[in-house]
Amino acid sequence: MSGLPRPLAALAAVTLLSGAAAVPVTAGERTPQAPPVDCRAVKCVALTFxxxxxxxxxxxxxxxxxxxxxxxxxxxxPHALRYRADVLREYRDGDxxxxxxxxHPRLIRLPLARVKYEIGTAARQIASVTGRRPTLFRPPFGAWNARVRAAAGAEGMPVIMWSVTARDWKYRDPPRIEHRVLRLVRPGAIVVxxxxxxxxxxxISSIVRALQARGYHLVTVPQLFATSTGLRPGMVYHHGP
Ligand SMILES: [Zn+2]
Structure with a gap:
């Protein structure tokens, strides 16, 4: 735990103004490096949660x-609706x-209408908190097919997979999670x-410090692709440049 919660004034302003509709808050406070990182030229990695x-x-x-x-x-x-302050903090911090x-179903087993419901409704729930629709989609269990791609694409979202899995759902052991990530990471990695x-x-603290010591720039998924292919709705991405 470090420091005080950031701009309480800003959060209060959002709360006061929001009423029924969510009001966009200013994002980008914790932007990593300025000017923007060119992940074709330097080592980048995107941690995802x-x-x-x-x-x-x-x-x-x-x-x-x-x-x-x-x-x-x-x-x-529904988690976004329950933990609204954390969502706003993520947004405000530039995540x-x-x-x-x-x-959180295995979408490949579901009919298109249900797939559309799962993606579209979650997007609206998140937007009701942040004031903005999410621009990325990750399928639960990493399970996607043509229907999932199409439904994400129809919502304007690319399908974001990963190149490194920490298996933190399995190990439940911080040193083991850390060692696995640091062993498997490569430039352009997306870590789940x-x-x-x-x-x-x-x-997380050890992972971030070790990555920085190795010269990695930690970026968001959109930042990872910003100077190369970009991200296109309905396309599937496993790692950056
Ligand atoms: Zn999941």
């Missing part, structure tokens, strides 16, 4: 804030926010972690 927010999100945000780095969060819609469905287990936040 799925399934939140939960009570384990805030300690991760504290660490990211302390290290002045952004991440990408793929939110479950990227993606859609991770309403009920989860902000739903107590054992993940304690691993």
């Amino acid at each position: 799925d399934d939140g927010p939960t009570r384990y999100t805030a300690p991760i945000l504290d660490t990211l804030q302390h290290r002045h780095v952004p991440a990408t969060f793929f939110l479950i819609g 990227a926010i993606g859609d991770h469905t309403v009920t 972690l989860h902000d739903r287990y107590a054992t993940t936040p304690p691993a």
